[in-house]
Amino acid sequence: MKIAIVGTGYVGLVAGACFAESGNDVVCVDKDASKVRLLRRGKTPIYEPGLEELVRRNRQEGRLSFTTTLAKAVRDSAVIFIAVGTPPDEDGSADLTHVLGVARDVARAMNGYKVIVDKSTVPVGTSEKVREIVRRETTHPFSVVSNPEFLKQGAAIDDFRKPDRVVIGAEDPRATEVMLELYGPFTRTGAPIMVMDCASAELTKYAANAMLATRISFMNEVANVCELVGADVDHVRKAIGADRRIGTSFLFPGVGYGGSCFPKDVQAMIRFAADKSYSFKVLEAVETVNICQKTRLFAKMQQHFGSLKRKTIAIWGLAFKPRTDDMREAPSIPLIEALLAAGATVQAYDPEAMGVARRIFGSRITYAKGNYEALKGADALAIVTEWNEFRRPDFGRMRALMRSPIVFDGRNLFTREQMGQHGFVYSSIGRA
Numbered sequence: 001m002k003i004a005i006v007g008t009g010y011v012g013l014v015a016g017a018c019f020a021e022s023g024n025d026v027v028c029v030d031k032d033a034s035k036v037r038l039l040r041r042g043k044t045p046i047y048e049p050g051l052e053e054l055v056r057r058n059r060q061e062g063r064l065s066f067t068t069t070l071a072k073a074v075r076d077s078a079v080i081f082i083a084v085g086t087p088p089d090e091d092g093s094a095d096l097t098h099v100l101g102v103a104r105d106v107a108r109a110m111n112g113y114k115v116i117v118d119k120s121t122v123p124v125g126t127s128e129k130v131r132e133i134v135r136r137e138t139t140h141p142f143s144v145v146s147n148p149e150f151l152k153q154g155a156a157i158d159d160f161r162k163p164d165r166v167v168i169g170a171e172d173p174r175a176t177e178v179m180l181e182l183y184g185p186f187t188r189t190g191a192p193i194m195v196m197d198c199a200s201a202e203l204t205k206y207a208a209n210a211m212l213a214t215r216i217s218f219m220n221e222v223a224n225v226c227e228l229v230g231a232d233v234d235h236v237r238k239a240i241g242a243d244r245r246i247g248t249s250f251l252f253p254g255v256g257y258g259g260s261c262f263p264k265d266v267q268a269m270i271r272f273a274a275d276k277s278y279s280f281k282v283l284e285a286v287e288t289v290n291i292c293q294k295t296r297l298f299a300k301m302q303q304h305f306g307s308l309k310r311k312t313i314a315i316w317g318l319a320f321k322p323r324t325d326d327m328r329e330a331p332s333i334p335l336i337e338a339l340l341a342a343g344a345t346v347q348a349y350d351p352e353a354m355g356v357a358r359r360i361f362g363s364r365i366t367y368a369k370g371n372y373e374a375l376k377g378a379d380a381l382a383i384v385t386e387w388n389e390f391r392r393p394d395f396g397r398m399r400a401l402m403r404s405p406i407v408f409d410g411r412n413l414f415t416r417e418q419m420g421q422h423g424f425v426y427s428s429i430g431r432a
């Protein structure tokens with residue numbers, strides 16, 4: 001099948017590469033010419049395990065190409081995916097400027113029947129708006145499909161190739177048929193393709209992210225209570241996770257969720273419920289808890305040191321989660337800003353996000369070449385992202401490098417016993 005994917009970010013590029021890998025002819029469109037140039041040189045603008053190799057192979061085999069010219073891509077394709085960003089507006093609602101702009105441009109370029117698939121995360125009613133725009137701009141026949149994406153950054157290719165389910169919101173059988181054919185190769189092992197109306201498909205994406213964010217905020221509050229009452233959140237987490245009605249995923253307490261999805265999708269769901277005069281109280285609390293949790297590690301440091309003026313703080317982990325270089329809404333950002341405002345010096349290290357961090361902090365912090373280098377002369381270490389390579393460090397080497405052996409662990413990578421044995425003062429989340 002000939003496919004165009006508009007928006008070559010985390011979702012568009014992964015979807016494009018995976019659809020090409022299953023034999024389709026895919027052209028990825030982006031308005032960012034530097035991104036397209038980079039991709040044409042065989043480089044990927046984002047870090048995602050396995051992606052560069054997948055892109056390279058499919059380019060070489062002639063199934064995947066990149067362009068800034070939307071019109072030709074539309075003319076040459078039967079299916080057009082919209083995978084552009086839907087950032088939060090000032091009031092938290094999803095900004096649909098990019099999605100609706102692309103819908104208009106697609107419509108103007110149409111030369112026959114097209115299936116227009118919205119893969120961006122959009123509020124209920126967007127597919128109807130897309131339909132209206134396209135209808136206004138063209139006399140050619142078309143179908144609009146809502147096909148929300150559930151991939152996780154850091155495991156995006158695996159998630160796309162082996163989805164738990166595929167959700168398709170479609171209102172006509174012709175488009176449904178096309179989508180079933182396209183996703184056939186990814187659902188051979190039995191993952192369900194769920195066909196529903198567009199409104200339900202659009203809402204499903206928000207409900208999924210809102211549920212996951214709720215679990216995180218809930219566990220963060222359980223952890224905070226553990227600290228107050230002298231309980232250990234590790235025991236509590238494992239014991240409640242063993243209950244099959246609850247399950248073990250997304251029960252790890254930490255320094256709050258970040259990324260380009262949870263914060264904005266929780267806000268957008270609150271917003272579109274409010275537009276219908278519904279106050280989504282649970283989600284309002286989820287968001288408030290998350291904002292508070294992002295200040296938790298800083299509060300612990302302040303409590304320990306009294307003043308952070310002229311203290312040197314090492315930071316391990318800047319990305320909002322491991323296996324990505326994405327720092328959008330990362331908990332490391334408010335932490336570092338608070339440390340700098342309190343007069344501390346920050347020495348940071350992340351395996352993948354150093355380039356992104358430089359664009360955010362410039363010369364205001366020091367960038368270490370490795371996790372040990374970040375510890376040189378540090379008064380304390382703060383662990384913010386749970387990269388695997390931080391899990392089994394040489395504790396003796398750490399102690400020798402640091403001015404004082406103090407660790408604030410925002411991801412509970414170590415146990416209190418272990419850190420005590422190695423001579424560290426250790427503070428973590430949810431362990432009294």
Ligand SMILES: NC(=O)c1ccc[n+]([C@@H]2O[C@H](COP(=O)([O-])OP(=O)(O)OC[C@H]3O[C@@H](n4cnc5c(N)ncnc54)[C@H](O)[C@@H]3O)[C@@H](O)[C@H]2O)c1
Binds near residue numbers: 011031149261
């Ligand atoms: N990142 C994730 O993990 C994830 C997962 C599921 C769903 N989503 C959703 O998918 C959508 C895309 O997210 P993302 O993280 O891939 O975004 P992104 O910011 O990484 O990429 C978006 C791309 O779209 C391009 N773009 C914007 N307007 C354009 C236009 N008019 N024409 C061509 N290109 C244009 C941008 O240059 C950018 O490269 C969002 O709605 C997001 O909520 C993201």
